[in-house]
Amino acid sequence: MESLQLVPLLLPPHTSSSAPTQPYSNSRLRRKLCFPSLLKRTTKTASLQSFPGDTQDGAAASQDGPFAFDDQVIHHKQESALVLAREIDAFGYLVGFRLIPESVFITLAGNVAEEDFNGDEVEQPEAEDIEEEKSQTRVSYNIVFVTAEAAPYSKTGGLADVCGSLPIALAARGHRVMVISPRYIHGDSEDDKLSGAVDLDRCIKLYCFGGTQEVGFFHEYRQGVDWVFVDHPSFHRPGNPYGDKFGTFGDNQFRFTLLCHAACEAPLVLPLGGFTYGESCLFLVNDWHASLVPVLLAAKYRPHGVYKDARSILVIHNIAHQGVEPAITYSNLGLPPEWRGALEWVFPTWARMHALDTGEAVNFLKGAIVTADRIVTVSKGYSWEITTSEGGHGLHELLGSRRSILNGITNGIDVNEWDPSSDEHIACNYSADDLSGKTECKISLQKELGLPVRSDCPLIGFIGRLDYQKGIDLIRLAVPELMEDDVQFVMLGSGNPVYEDWMRATESAYRDKFRGWVGFNVPISHKITAGCDILLMPSTFEPCGLNQLYAMRYGTIPVVHETGGLRDTVKNFNPYAEDGKAEGTGWTFSPLTKESMLAALRYAIQTYNEYKSSWEELMRRGMTRDYTWVHAATQYEQVIEWAFIDPPYC
Numbered sequence: 001m002e003s004l005q006l007v008p009l010l011l012p013p014h015t016s017s018s019a020p021t022q023p024y025s026n027s028r029l030r031r032k033l034c035f036p037s038l039l040k041r042t043t044k045t046a047s048l049q050s051f052p053g054d055t056q057d058g059a060a061a062s063q064d065g066p067f068a069f070d071d072q073v074i075h076h077k078q079e080s081a082l083v084l085a086r087e088i089d090a091f092g093y094l095v096g097f098r099l100i101p102e103s104v105f106i107t108l109a110g111n112v113a114e115e116d117f118n119g120d121e122v123e124q125p126e127a128e129d130i131e132e133e134k135s136q137t138r139v140s141y142n143i144v145f146v147t148a149e150a151a152p153y154s155k156t157g158g159l160a161d162v163c164g165s166l167p168i169a170l171a172a173r174g175h176r177v178m179v180i181s182p183r184y185i186h187g188d189s190e191d192d193k194l195s196g197a198v199d200l201d202r203c204i205k206l207y208c209f210g211g212t213q214e215v216g217f218f219h220e221y222r223q224g225v226d227w228v229f230v231d232h233p234s235f236h237r238p239g240n241p242y243g244d245k246f247g248t249f250g251d252n253q254f255r256f257t258l259l260c261h262a263a264c265e266a267p268l269v270l271p272l273g274g275f276t277y278g279e280s281c282l283f284l285v286n287d288w289h290a291s292l293v294p295v296l297l298a299a300k301y302r303p304h305g306v307y308k309d310a311r312s313i314l315v316i317h318n319i320a321h322q323g324v325e326p327a328i329t330y331s332n333l334g335l336p337p338e339w340r341g342a343l344e345w346v347f348p349t350w351a352r353m354h355a356l357d358t359g360e361a362v363n364f365l366k367g368a369i370v371t372a373d374r375i376v377t378v379s380k381g382y383s384w385e386i387t388t389s390e391g392g393h394g395l396h397e398l399l400g401s402r403r404s405i406l407n408g409i410t411n412g413i414d415v416n417e418w419d420p421s422s423d424e425h426i427a428c429n430y431s432a433d434d435l436s437g438k439t440e441c442k443i444s445l446q447k448e449l450g451l452p453v454r455s456d457c458p459l460i461g462f463i464g465r466l467d468y469q470k471g472i473d474l475i476r477l478a479v480p481e482l483m484e485d486d487v488q489f490v491m492l493g494s495g496n497p498v499y500e501d502w503m504r505a506t507e508s509a510y511r512d513k514f515r516g517w518v519g520f521n522v523p524i525s526h527k528i529t530a531g532c533d534i535l536l537m538p539s540t541f542e543p544c545g546l547n548q549l550y551a552m553r554y555g556t557i558p559v560v561h562e563t564g565g566l567r568d569t570v571k572n573f574n575p576y577a578e579d580g581k582a583e584g585t586g587w588t589f590s591p592l593t594k595e596s597m598l599a600a601l602r603y604a605i606q607t608y609n610e611y612k613s614s615w616e617e618l619m620r621r622g623m624t625r626d627y628t629w630v631h632a633a634t635q636y637e638q639v640i641e642w643a644f645i646d647p648p649y650c
């Protein structure tokens, strides 16, 4: 059984007399300087404690794992204190620590024997603790997000949404947060989004790809976060961050290698608000584009005594994209030859192109998996899936070997941008208390799309990248049959030209029922989310998924394939739940077949047509759920604390 062990280590609060006097008054910075050293010192003391029952015969160890501690107070000088809690997995192994306020400890200590704590997902604090801690955090960290995209500055998908809103949530909790991403200049109106970023007039030279590259930095301070943009000519071109109408850019490895090198320099050289972030920061690196950062910390900086106190967390939003390039390119990356093994990757024989192909490659994501201090995925379900051969895309064994530092944290959403009661993109605002505006949104959407205006006809929506992942093939299979029903269907997406053409052709074939909007358009995505009755997400795999969360917040009922984050976030509708009260927020289906998807859709359509009150209850249940980033931010904080308690992984 998984268990949480509480080791009461009482840390002095931020008023410790031993804290060095700071020449500035920023309390966030002052706390940061005091706490990490105290934290480490106390942890070391803890590791020296022996468990009274930890005898040679191991009787106690078999119960509580090999590293059990006595619940013994080590020192208790202050009234306000923190307690170190130890988490043990199903096999009795120590998987991490976390700090909790003493008040919570007293409550937990009373209950801990009966509680069934879940070791895979970071445990969520009680609601009142979250409320109390919303504006104040216990230990403040300098956090550096490294990402290829961050909304609203650049966006092709969910990565941008997360990197545009999680940093703000962490900053609101008292951390100093920087987000570093490329300064994309496309030569169109999109560039206006960067107009608030000023040139820091700080150019640095980076050594990679056989020469010297000069990059600059732009900066905007917004909503408590330092948004930093790396400037280089390779980021200035039409298209999106990764490609244009001719396909994926051929030099993406170069562009994101530059981003990683620049991100490692930024905390050392940029005096943002007068002070650099310094060497003791936490790098939160997202997906393969940022995956070189933990490797650089270990291979380029630490051998010279730099970043010895830094830590890194890899966040996997999508394991299908790993940044794989020919092995020969390793010498371009600015890494010492002896670190080649960290990125080395050999394709299985069946995946090789020809008889002379040795299958040797470099794999950026693999590099981060074997060097990061901790790994997070964007839902608990997905954190398990990527350790299986079906879901790991070849990396499952490596991830399995690092299972003890792998956590799943379900994404939140930006509840200000996605709020039906104040959304400026939609025809009429509405809320769970007054749903009337939703019908107006539907009518307005039908008019805009040129569909017959019928408030009684179930309107199904799909929004997403037109990619194998999103289950477009299944939709293609099912549409002819679905179009026989009395429904309307609108799809918004861009990506694979084959799917784009199919959408156009299907629109011609079903003029009064189907609309396919090819393109990337944020206002339209809001209109579809608000105007539809049902949102379809038949993803083959889905690390978290954001559209189902947006849909539920807008009273649009999700019908989703039971996978990854979709399974974790959508609760299947059960009209016969206990006490005569229905429960659930949508429909989930499995297996991933046309039949099971159509069956789920038809349950939804029947409920919409025949059980109006059940439908409204479904809408309200979804709309009143908590989608804020507060829970996720608290969980990220715990993982960051664990990262700093352990020594650097390499």
Ligand SMILES: Nc1ncnc2c1ncn2[C@@H]1O[C@H](COP(=O)(O)OP(=O)(O)O[C@H]2O[C@H](CO)[C@@H](O)[C@H](O)[C@H]2O)[C@@H](O)[C@H]1O
Binding pocket: 156, 157, 158, 159, 161, 162, 317, 318, 378, 411, 463, 464, 465, 492, 493, 494, 519, 520, 521, 522, 525, 542, 543, 544, 545, 546, 547, 565
């Ligand atoms: N044509 C279009 N026009 C306008 N907006 C569009 C659009 N196509 C997509 N979007 C928007 O892009 C975002 C997509 O987010 P998702 O989480 O659904 O998928 P994505 O696969 O990109 O993200 C990956 O990262 C996220 C974040 O961790 C995970 O939730 C997810 O499972 C994982 O695959 C949403 O905000 C959506 O509205």
